[in-house]
Amino acid sequence: MPGTASSVFRDGLLDGQVALISGAGSGIGRATAIEFARLGATVVGCGRSTEKLDETAALCPPGRFDAVACDVREEDQVEALVDGALERHERIDVLFNNAGGQFMAPAETVSMKGWRTILRLNLESVWLMTSTVANRAMIPQQSGKIIRITGSPHNGFPLMAHGGVARAGEENLMRGLAVEWARYGIRCLSVACGPVLTETFKGKYPIDVQQAMHSQTPLGRAGTEEEVAWMIAFLASPGGDWHTGSVITMDGGMDCYRGAFPPKEYADEAARTEERRT
Numbered sequence: 001m002p003g004t005a006s007s008v009f010r011d012g013l014l015d016g017q018v019a020l021i022s023g024a025g026s027g028i029g030r031a032t033a034i035e036f037a038r039l040g041a042t043v044v045g046c047g048r049s050t051e052k053l054d055e056t057a058a059l060c061p062p063g064r065f066d067a068v069a070c071d072v073r074e075e076d077q078v079e080a081l082v083d084g085a086l087e088r089h090e091r092i093d094v095l096f097n098n099a100g101g102q103f104m105a106p107a108e109t110v111s112m113k114g115w116r117t118i119l120r121l122n123l124e125s126v127w128l129m130t131s132t133v134a135n136r137a138m139i140p141q142q143s144g145k146i147i148r149i150t151g152s153p154h155n156g157f158p159l160m161a162h163g164g165v166a167r168a169g170e171e172n173l174m175r176g177l178a179v180e181w182a183r184y185g186i187r188c189l190s191v192a193c194g195p196v197l198t199e200t201f202k203g204k205y206p207i208d209v210q211q212a213m214h215s216q217t218p219l220g221r222a223g224t225e226e227e228v229a230w231m232i233a234f235l236a237s238p239g240g241d242w243h244t245g246s247v248i249t250m251d252g253g254m255d256c257y258r259g260a261f262p263p264k265e266y267a268d269e270a271a272r273t274e275e276r277r278t
């Protein structure tokens with residue numbers, strides 16, 4: 001992400017906004033923090049490692065990134081994070097629940113501990129962050145946007161069943177809260193991503209699994225961190241004001257694809273049609 005200005009949006013688009021971004025020390029969270037800071041927002045970025053957060057701060061315009069070490073699974077740490085953000089910045093306009101993840105393993109080998117680890121890191125932490133920010137900041141100020149990153153495709157997550165269950169629950173949570181909290185002016189939605197080429201993604205999954213994912217994507221490639229960051233920035237801007245309850249899927253078309261039909265050679269330049277019978 002070279003340069004100091006957004007390559008998509010106008011300067012000052014998010015002037016005056018305060019955004020809380022979890023997992024801001026790497027990957028999608030870091031790219032989003034940088035984009036928000038460039039657009040004029042003040043970003044409170046959390047994660048467990050202060051070193052990673054400090055690196056993000058160094059990539060943002062000076063004074064725009066407030067790094068706070070916080071484990072999003074721990075109630076006391078999340079409460080301190082939100083209270084501290086309010087003390088220093090007075091409001092929270094956007095919560096981007098980005099922290100999360102899962103491990104890849106055959107379902108029959110996943111223990112109860114492994115299952116609970118993923119549900120806690122994703123679904124439970126999202127509820128903890130969301131309810132704390134809503135009760136302490138967004139409901140009192142009668143406005144706010146809460147965005148959760150989830151996953152695509154939506155037709156089951158083989159080898160990551162626990163992750164798929166968590167993401168389905170998170171999308172449903174955002175839908176329900178979108179209805180309940182509309183009366184407070186709070187928007188809630190999910191951005192469901194297909195493979196995004198972050199360092200973790202590239203290091204975590206075997207190369208043949210990555211290649212299979214890319215080849216099952218109609219656009220033929222994974223997404224980039226910047227593409228996700230632009231979507232989150234758009235949703236935070238006035239352009240996103242009528243979005244609530246939705247699941248915005250960004251995955252190069254993967255969610256629509258059910259395998260090799262028609263066979264590739266039928267869909268290339270020499271496309272064939274059915275012979276007319278009359």
Ligand SMILES: CCC/C=C/C(=O)SCCNC(=O)CCNC(=O)[C@H](O)C(C)(C)COP(=O)([O-])OP(=O)([O-])OC[C@H]1O[C@@H](n2cnc3c(N)ncnc32)[C@H](O)[C@@H]1OP(=O)([O-])[O-]
Binds near residue numbers: 110115118200
């Ligand atoms: C298309 C979409 C694709 C999505 C891509 C992305 O999301 S990319 C971005 C992804 N980004 C990320 O994922 C970033 C965040 N990810 C993480 O922090 C870790 O990867 C985490 C999700 C495992 C949680 O870590 P943690 O420190 O909280 O947990 P821990 O290590 O202490 O394990 C606890 C228990 O879980 C179990 N268990 C764990 N691993 C395996 C396994 N391989 N096999 C089997 N089981 C496993 C095991 O029971 C273990 O207990 P044990 O047996 O040790 O007593």
Ligand SMILES: NC(=O)C1=CN([C@@H]2O[C@H](COP(=O)(O)OP(=O)(O)OC[C@H]3O[C@@H](n4cnc5c(N)ncnc54)[C@H](OP(=O)(O)O)[C@@H]3O)[C@@H](O)[C@H]2O)C=CC1
Binds near residue numbers: 024102152
């Ligand atoms: N890359 C991809 O293909 C896709 C990613 N996603 C989701 O997007 C999000 C970001 O992924 P990506 O950027 O690739 O991965 P990263 O591993 O780079 O990002 C995860 C971030 O979350 C932080 N984190 C993890 N656990 C905790 C915790 N308990 N408390 C606070 N922070 C935590 C990590 O920092 P630290 O370790 O310092 O705490 C890290 O910065 C994840 O939720 C992921 O599942 C969804 C679809 C596709």
